[in-house]
Amino acid sequence: MTNSRWTQSLLQYGGLLAVLVLLIFIFSVSSENFFQTSTLVTIANQVPDLTFLAVGMTLVLIVGGIDLSVGSLLALSSAVLGVLMAHRGWSIWPSLGVAMLVSGVGGMINGSLSVGFRIPSFIVTLGMLEMARGATKVVTDSQSVYIGSRVEWFGQPLPGILLSPAFLTAVLAVIIGQFVLTRTVFGRYCVAIGTNAEAVRMSGIRSAPYSIAVFGISGLMCGLAGLAQTSRLSTADPNGAIGMELAAIAACVIGGTSLMGGRGSVISSFIGVLIIQVLRTGLAQIGVSDANKQIITGLVIVVAVMLDAVRSHWGKSK
Template identity: 80%
Template sequence: MKQTQLRQSILQYGGLVAVLIALVAVFSVMSKNFFQMTTLVSIANQIPDLTFLAVGMTLVLVVGGIDLSVGSLLALSSAVLGVLMANQEWPLLAALPIAMLVAGGCGLINGFISVGFGIPSFIVTLGMLEIARGATKVVTDSQSVYIGSRIEWFGQPITSILLSPAFFVAVATVIAGQFVLMRTVFGRYCVAIGTNAEAVRMSGIRAAPYSIAVFGISGLMCGLAGLAQSSRLSTADPNAAIGIELAAIAACVIGGTSLMGGRGSVISSFIGVLIIQVLQTGLAQIGVSDANKQMITGGVIVAAVLLDALRTRWGRAKV
């Protein structure tokens, strides 16, 4: 059994790493500036916000839900952080918990309404997307809030190692997320709920608290993503992260997380984030227009979803 699981893990991770290496090789041939330390370091320092979102999204997808509000919650948490630090002169250590609690609370509301009232999470989180985006504009008065050096250090590369503190926190979050999903009772229950929620209930386990909790965790990850993006831009922008929820979902699906629930890996989602960022950076370097970049990225997402559907159908056929 362990050998089978090990073989499956090698095939899963090995295939994703092979795709990542192939993309790097292709863009290195097409652009002489791609395979350079500055480009690779830039990619690493640009991924923390999407990585945080992908960690939370993986857990939500595993239980069979989806969260379309993550981009707006990122912007809302960033706005709260910016207003507290820039306008109220709060220190980061005091402002960050408030920003994360706001995003986490919105996530819990998503989970409570979706699970408690049996409403599809797609609809609930779509509504929260609009609510949070509007709240962001109210908080900031629709103006960008400049925070400056008090937050820049988190997103700026450390001179000696060229990587930012945000990158290391994001990697640590991926490791912690993978451990929770694969090595804890909470994670195993989440997988079981996504696989067969009725069987979980028949076993005497209350599925609702776990399903609600993952939406709360997704909200907290939006708070960290808001910190990462604000530190990189030095600003809280009310229009930030529009559409990033699609990239987060795409990263998870590319990594093998099922849209039907019951299967997922945080590490695989992280590799999916790297694939998306390498794709976007490479396309930009070879001069592909924004319109064509959107078309190509959309094609990759559709291909990943199609692969997930075929993989699910093939799995059912084997059973």
């Protein structure tokens, strides 16, 4: 059993890492400027916001849900952070606490409505996407809020290690998320709910609190993502993070998380984030237009979904 687990982990992570290394090799050959410390450091320090979203999205997908509101909740938390710091004179940590509270409540509302009224999470979170985006514009009066050096430090590389506090915090979130998923009762119940919710119910376990909780966690991750993005841009942008919900879902799917629920890995989703960012950066460096970048990235996502379907079918037929 132990050998089987090791083999499965090796195939899962090894395959993704092989894809990541292959992409780095291809772009290093195609562009003389790609395989440089500055480029790799830039890639690492651009992924924290998407990484936070992918951590929360992985848990949501595992229980059989989906969260289309994460981009808008990110923007809303960023707006709250920006207004409190720039207009109210608050320091970063109390501002972050309020921002995470707002996005966390948004996530809890998503979960409560979806579970309580048995509405597909696709519909509920689509509505939250619009409401949170509208609230963001109300909070900022549809104007960008400049914060500057009071928040920039979180997204800037630290001397010596060249990695930002945002990146290190994102890696910590990945480690904690993977531990919760694989080493706690909460994580095991989440996987069980996504695999067979009816069986969980028949065994006497109430699945509702767990399903609501993962949406709340997703909302909290949006708050951290808002801080990461704001620190990188020095500004809270009411139009920021548009479409990031799709990038978060794509990273999870590329990492092998099933859209049908019951299977996923936070570490794999993180590798999926790195693959997406390497792909974006590499295509930009070799001069691929934005339109063609979208086509190629979309193709990669479709292939990943197809491979997931084939893997699921193969697993059931064994």
